[in-house]
Amino acid sequence: MRVGLAMLQGARHEHEEAVLSTAVSLNLDVEVIPLRKAEDLDSSIQGLILPGGESTTMRIASRYEGLLDSIYDWMETHPDRPVLGTCAGAILLAVPSKGRSPFIQAKISRNAWGRQRQSFEAQIDVSLQQVGVTSTAVPRKPDAYGHTPLAVGGINSPSGDGFFPGVFIRAPRFDAEGIKCEIIARFGDEIVGVRDGSKCAVTFHPELTTDRRFHAWLLEEISSLSTCD
Numbered sequence: 001m002r003v004g005l006a007m008l009q010g011a012r013h014e015h016e017e018a019v020l021s022t023a024v025s026l027n028l029d030v031e032v033i034p035l036r037k038a039e040d041l042d043s044s045i046q047g048l049i050l051p052g053g054e055s056t057t058m059r060i061a062s063r064y065e066g067l068l069d070s071i072y073d074w075m076e077t078h079p080d081r082p083v084l085g086t087c088a089g090a091i092l093l094a095v096p097s098k099g100r101s102p103f104i105q106a107k108i109s110r111n112a113w114g115r116q117r118q119s120f121e122a123q124i125d126v127s128l129q130q131v132g133v134t135s136t137a138v139p140r141k142p143d144a145y146g147h148t149p150l151a152v153g154g155i156n157s158p159s160g161d162g163f164f165p166g167v168f169i170r171a172p173r174f175d176a177e178g179i180k181c182e183i184i185a186r187f188g189d190e191i192v193g194v195r196d197g198s199k200c201a202v203t204f205h206p207e208l209t210t211d212r213r214f215h216a217w218l219l220e221e222i223s224s225l226s227t228c229d
């Protein structure tokens with residue numbers, strides 16, 4: 001399996017680690033393809049991750065190499081192939097460049113929880129229909145700075161439903177009125193994750209936790225498409 005990872009900004013390496021560790025627990029052979037320029041993207045890419053960052057910076061940074069445009073072209077050419085957009089990635093799915101239709105039917109507002117210091121962690125409710133292994137708690141060692149990853153263990157549920165450690169960093173906010181697709185994650189009354197067919201958009205950062213349900217969803221979607229081929 002070939003999973004593309006947009007190297008636009010944000011926690012790219014954490015996403016890579018998340019995909020690879022999920023692949024091990026699902027017993028799948030997965031290669032993560034870093035996408036830096038338009039030519040890195042072709043029809044061999046079976047699924048894709050749009051990480052968080054600053055969506056405006058990501059749009060500007062990608063102009064030179066045309067990466068974002070080629071990602072959007074790829075999504076239009078392969079509407080069934082799964083894409084996971086986290087935080088700014090969710091914004092890029094909901095509000096693509098001019099002239100393109102949104103890839104998820106959901107209204108979203110940037111930075112609507114407040115400033116950087118209003119970033120927060122919270123347990124959220126996730127319901128994501130999956131087959132096979134749905135979550136893996138991988139204990140991670142402290143990094144070179146002695147920091148251990150957020151939200152280790154204890155919150156996973158083998159059914160794929162239940163609490164998820166939500167990490168919200170200058171997160172965008174969905175507008176409940178403007179959602180015309182499936183709701184897959186809630187924080188109290190707030191909608192924090194949606195799925196529109198093959199596209200999954202969350203306003204938090206699953207890659208910064210050890211709960212792998214969203215990465216498992218991506219790989220399982222790819223897997224089910226390849227069995228249908």
Ligand code: GLN
Nearest residue numbers: 052053054055087088110
């Ligand atoms: N504030 C960012 C934006 O508007 C999103 C933040 C994130 O990805 N953590 O694009």
